[in-house]
Amino acid sequence: MKKRVILMGPPGGGKGTQAKRLTEAMNVPHISTGDMLRAARKEGTELGKQADAYIANGQLVPDALVNGIVAERLAKETGGFLLDGYPRTISQAEALRESGQAVDAVILIDVPDEKLVSRIVGRLSCGSCGSVYHLTTMPPKTAGKCDKCGADLVQRSDDKEDVVRERLVAYHNQTQPLVEYYSRQGILHSIDGEMSVDEVFEKIRQVLEF
Numbered sequence: 001m002k003k004r005v006i007l008m009g010p011p012g013g014g015k016g017t018q019a020k021r022l023t024e025a026m027n028v029p030h031i032s033t034g035d036m037l038r039a040a041r042k043e044g045t046e047l048g049k050q051a052d053a054y055i056a057n058g059q060l061v062p063d064a065l066v067n068g069i070v071a072e073r074l075a076k077e078t079g080g081f082l083l084d085g086y087p088r089t090i091s092q093a094e095a096l097r098e099s100g101q102a103v104d105a106v107i108l109i110d111v112p113d114e115k116l117v118s119r120i121v122g123r124l125s126c127g128s129c130g131s132v133y134h135l136t137t138m139p140p141k142t143a144g145k146c147d148k149c150g151a152d153l154v155q156r157s158d159d160k161e162d163v164v165r166e167r168l169v170a171y172h173n174q175t176q177p178l179v180e181y182y183s184r185q186g187i188l189h190s191i192d193g194e195m196s197v198d199e200v201f202e203k204i205r206q207v208l209e210f
Contacts, residue, residue: 002028002080003208004101006087008178009109010171011164012120013193014200015084018109021201023082026210033085036073037061047072067095074101090177106182107204111193113168120164124153 003026009015023030037055040048047068051061061069070086083103087093096103111119122135124144128151133140141147157163182188189207191200 002026003104003210004080004083005208006083006103006106006182007109008106008175009193010111010113010116010175011167012116013109013111014197015109017197018201018204019082019084022204025201025205026080026082026208028080028082029077030082030084031073031077031086032083033066033070033088036069036086037066040069040072045069045072063089063091063095067092067099070096071099071101074099080104087178088174090181093178093181103187105208106188107207108179108188108190109193109200110190113165115194116168117161117164120159121155121161123159124155126151127154 005022005026005028007015007019007022009018019030037048037051041052041055042048047065051065051069054061054065066086070092074081087096118136119134122137124133124135124140125131126133126146126149129146129149131146131148132138133146133153140153144153145151146153158167179188189204191203191207193200195203
């Protein structure tokens with residue numbers, strides 16, 4: 001039986017990298033909230049149309065609608081899945097449980113805030129080809145210039161330190177209740193995100209036993 005897993009982690013914690021590797025290794029779909037919303041809107045489902053009205057006006061989609069779209073999407077899955085970006089609140093977690101989708105494991109990639117700030121603030125991206133660099137771990141050969149196309153490198157506005165710290169505060173406020181919720185159920189597994197990408201993947205693989 002393929003496992004049903006929730007993947008949690010802070011911005012800059014490496015969740016995206018691990019999600020890609022895990023879904024390939026486990027042969028399950030990677031389902032993110034953003035993907036589900038886009039699919040529902042594209043398919044023109046009733047819930048998708050309702051969500052579209054909020055998104056078009058720049059508003060957050062209410063929990064009840066998100067829960068419905070997730071349930072609609074997961075109903076198509078007979079095997080396992082990797083949920084990313086959902087649930088974000090206790091009410092969403094309760095809705096997931098009530099939908100009949102029993103979660104086998106919740107993986108939390110844990111990285112100290114100061115390490116995350118260093119990782120994110122040091123990122124530079126090419127405004128032309130999109131290549132990403134890091135001032136410390138992967139600097140460009142010529143300062144401020146892209147190795148591939150020679151265009152100027154820029155720091156994204158949401159990678160600036162004050163914005164990053166605000167994002168982390170929001171993340172902790174949102175995530176901590178879920179950490180406690182799933183810890184009480186005995187299915188939360190915290191992984192040290194300071195390890196290398198390969199080491200983090202191996203630890204998750206051991207936890208999920210695949």
